Amino acid sequence: MDFQLDEAVAVLERTPDTLRALLGGLPEAWITANEGPETFSAFDNVCHLIHGERTDWIPRARIILAQGGSRRFQSYDRFAQAGESAGKSLPELLDEFARRRAENVATLRGWHLTDTELALEAEHPELGVVTLRQLLATWVAHDLGHLAQTARVMAKRYREAVGPWRRYLPVLDRR
């Protein structure tokens, strides 16, 4: 499937409002439920997305676009967000995510990227050569993956409560 920048942006700019609609004002039990040790709750998913806004997508895009001598990304720590978000409430984090995402989408739009720029390359520490187009497609798929994860984690709170319907609800037993 072809990557189109305007289609990608359309998803990226909707994620904050989607998470706010899903999670804003929900009882705490929905926000903090997870799938076991070292798994993400809905709260953790929001923290993780904020961390990506700070350290991953736009910073990496800048490295690619600069085409400087060092085009090797830093390794990305999937659990690094814990410290940054300590003590913050979900409403604060939803606001922070919306603000950072809006800034980053504005930056992305402002670049008016050409096909030539989208094909520029950098080196991922584990994956090897990657392009700016692949990075931006990953940003979108990563958003949607964490939205799916958030919904799945929440659904699992009712794994037992649904009784015999469990066999019709694959989301309850999916990892």
Place this chain on the structure above:
Amino acid sequence: MDFQLDEAVAVLERTPDTLRALLGGLPEAWITANEGPETFSAFDNVCHLIHGERTDWIPRARIILAQGGSRRFQSYDRFAQAGESAGKSLPELLDEFARRRAENVATLRGWHLTDTELALEAEHPELGVVTLRQLLATWVAHDLGHLAQTARVMAKRYREAVGPWRRYLPVLDRR
């Protein structure tokens, strides 16, 4: 995990706005993409949720609460919504889902269900004896499952576009 009616309602009443935030105004390609023959697109997920509002959750709850002679549910046709939604646009369907869901949540709240009522039983044609509590928990888990499915189906549009990042994004290869 214990089922609490107010927590369940909190999710049910958020689903229409969540889908509107995710899907409203998106380019058509995101709405119609699916995972192959006889799989649901984002559009199909909305149609399916509307069908449930019309024929499944509240109608079945009424059968249980009536405690009449026939407490056996009709079989539920997962693909029956195609005809009902033919020719409608996504904005129309998002509005219809929001309206029907709001009506059904108002009905549910208006019942002021007791624990005794939540324990009332009916007979599911394939699953056997089920309770009202299980039906309502299933309504919630079903919403979240279809939200997760919608996000997953959309993410898969970029399965190839993400290049080597695919191995870090399990959502792209999940069924």
